[in-house]
Amino acid sequence: MLNITEEQLVTPIALDIAYQTLLERLPERSIEKVRYLPGGGSFSVFALNNEMVTRFPKFLTGHEEFQIVEEQFQFEKLVMNAIYSLLAPHQVARPTSLLSGPSQSFPGPVLCYELFDGTPISQLSLDHAQQRHMAALLGDFFSRLHSIDRARLAAFGFFDVEPEYLKQGWFDSFERNRQTTFQLLNDEERTWFTHLYEDFLADATAMQPRVALCHGDCTVENVMLATDHSHLQVIDWDDMQFDDPARDFCEWLGDFGEGFLHSLLDHYTLQVDPFFVQRAKFYYCRIPLLYFAMAQQYESSRFLTYARGKYMENREKCHQQGWFRWS
Template identity: 30%
Template sequence: MRERALRALRAHVPELADVAVTELGRGLDNTAFLAGGLVLRVAEAATVRREAALLDALAGRVSLPVPAVRFADAKTGVLAFPLLPGRPLLGRPAPAALAEPVGRFLRELHAIEPTEVHGLVPVEDADPAEWLEDLDGPPELLDRLHAEVPAPAPRRVLAHADLGAEHILERDGTVTGVIDWTDAAVTDPALDFARLYRDFGAGFLAAVLDAYGGPTDPAFGERVVFFARCAALEDIAYGVPEYVRAAQRFLSGDDNVSDDPAEGVQAWDA
């Protein structure tokens, strides 16, 4: 990964070829490095140009900052953009003041016509039943998930689809960026609320939803809860300590998330 980042850096920004390159972090799909204020995200080569085109399409269409592409090298699989200020909210509570701008951002994102990003992101059903395949965890929770599988969403929107605390940057009570658009898709809008619920609780999510304009369909809340539980189990299986601790807090009912996660979102479906 580092060698690919260095090759792309030498080819596109030779003036930074001799600066120190440090690893910022890694996920399931990519590894990010920092070189002289430039983020170099190394992922699958086939996705780099599509993600760069998506970010260009989002520029000026949403009110929260997204990465501004410096270059996209499909040969090495490197996407480069200037480092955004702030740090991820992973492991930290979200200031209440962030709910309104996040809700507004999601309203703007979901209003973009899927035809405008045709060919840049996949179209996914996000069938809740498919999320249970190979999912592991406490038997009582798995039994509950299998017994309460909601129906798929009646409509699809352009979604970030991985909007967890690790992908929201914050500084001094302000959202400074929404990063990592690798999983963006035309899919169930509930996916963009599920990880917010998992990471910040029902109160924060209710405020986000108020700014968004309310639920998108009658079973919206059921799918948010279902996807949040599944995502928490996936993070535990992923094994990174910070992710595991956050997921366990959610599943245990800590951090302002009720023992019954459906409580607090039932009103959304009214």
């Protein structure tokens, strides 16, 4: 587990440090331009010469943590190379190389990835016809991703799970949140999330979620539309895992609505159980708890403010759409 402070998490590495480090680590390459890319979580991300993406870990505390990052990178590289052709024509950002070694500017490893020329969905204003096209592309992408043979990935050390494990996880997360994160919530928030969990868990024993390889953070920021609009380009695979496929759909439900979700499912070729949409709604509505947990972990007022804003946004969508019996 990496020990990262709030300040490290929210403060990007300076552009001049990234530039100097790349000069030192890539002495044979002509470096004409280094451009900062917003986002990245615990990494600062820069585009190099519009040719590759470089990710700099923000936590600079020592060799042990750098080794964890390097091991995760090598694991991701093996997996992405194994599944790349299975997702075509869609593209996934494959790790290419790891830059390590002495540097006067930055001591840690620098992770390099392919750079795409598409545009993140978050930066596009799509009309109805374009949304239908995107739903078709997403449906095809998810169909390919979620049909990858789990046994194919066993050799890479993936932690495989069964449906009962996922189901128990819903109950465990409720109990864990009640004991920890709920302490940070006000009465209204605590009541709302309690209703959310209790309503969902009342049906949980009847659910039988399918287990598949999931992206884990499939958002409008991490999915790009290729320049010719013919395929998707998907980045940021740090959270990929075996999970309930409904998890990959939940952010699209929240951003584009239930009509878009059903359009997406029209292009999804795998079997969907009767509770699939209900689970996507549940996963979306509980997202703010992640930010409340971060606010608690870092004792951060800025994370708490963001968590409360996200809670209000998700609650409003839930009530407007009448997603749950109690709403």
